[in-house]
Amino acid sequence: MLENCRNARERWGGVSELIDRWLQARQQLLVQYCELSGEDDLSRTEELGASLVRLCELLVDYVSAGHFEVYEQLLQEARDFDDGGVELAEKLYPRIQQTTEVVLNFNDLVDGRALTEEQLRGLFDELSQLGEVLASRFELEDCLIENLHNAHAGKVTSA
Template identity: 40%
Template structure:
């Protein structure tokens, strides 16, 4: 996931401040996930699970989901599409899938942040971590579709003069 994110950031990074912040938040979430599952980025070494890592991951998870649903998705549609855009169909397909994905992620969050982690819950958590990783990967793929559409529209509308970076990074 981290390598994919780095590749995406290299392709679209700097095109829009909103996207840059979103990708940075995604990186923080992935690093928190790796810490929770005991993986160090770019290493094969595992570390034991701890509740602090779970708390940090869940905090990053909620922040990431909230930013997407309550801030980023709408701003991308507003900035890129407008009401009569041919790209509106893409978001109408992506949003329901993101909503369903959010339900799965929130079920994980609710399950593992309400109770203490005893031995049985720890075993269930280990099983759930694999599933939540797959769920996050699916979410990132959906969001990447939004980012790609936005990037293509911004590239197409990019001014030809030297003020292009200024125009693309104006707040909505």
């Protein structure tokens, strides 16, 4: 019994650390996004282009960590606790996937190339729409975290 308790803490404690790192990456992403979205002098094409490239790096890293690390762990936890979390994940995941496609399309628009002021203007229009998509994504992810991990935290602690 003690061994099962230790295993549960070790197993799901790691998920908490993974989620914490992921949410820190989200914060970095949001800081970069806010700095860019507040920009109004689009004549500084080289500097803004570099900032957009950095934003895209953060976006792709964040989305990748979600899909290939965090969601996998949350889904495994839902399977192990078998309390309806799998069904919720199956319902939310396609909506999250739609936001991933928007992120990847934005990344493709930037694609690390030198941008003209006119291209930047278009990207900044897209940036506004990206912000709305990210807000939606974060709500969905928070719902997953709340229902697939935080709901089990007490069970892991008491185990």
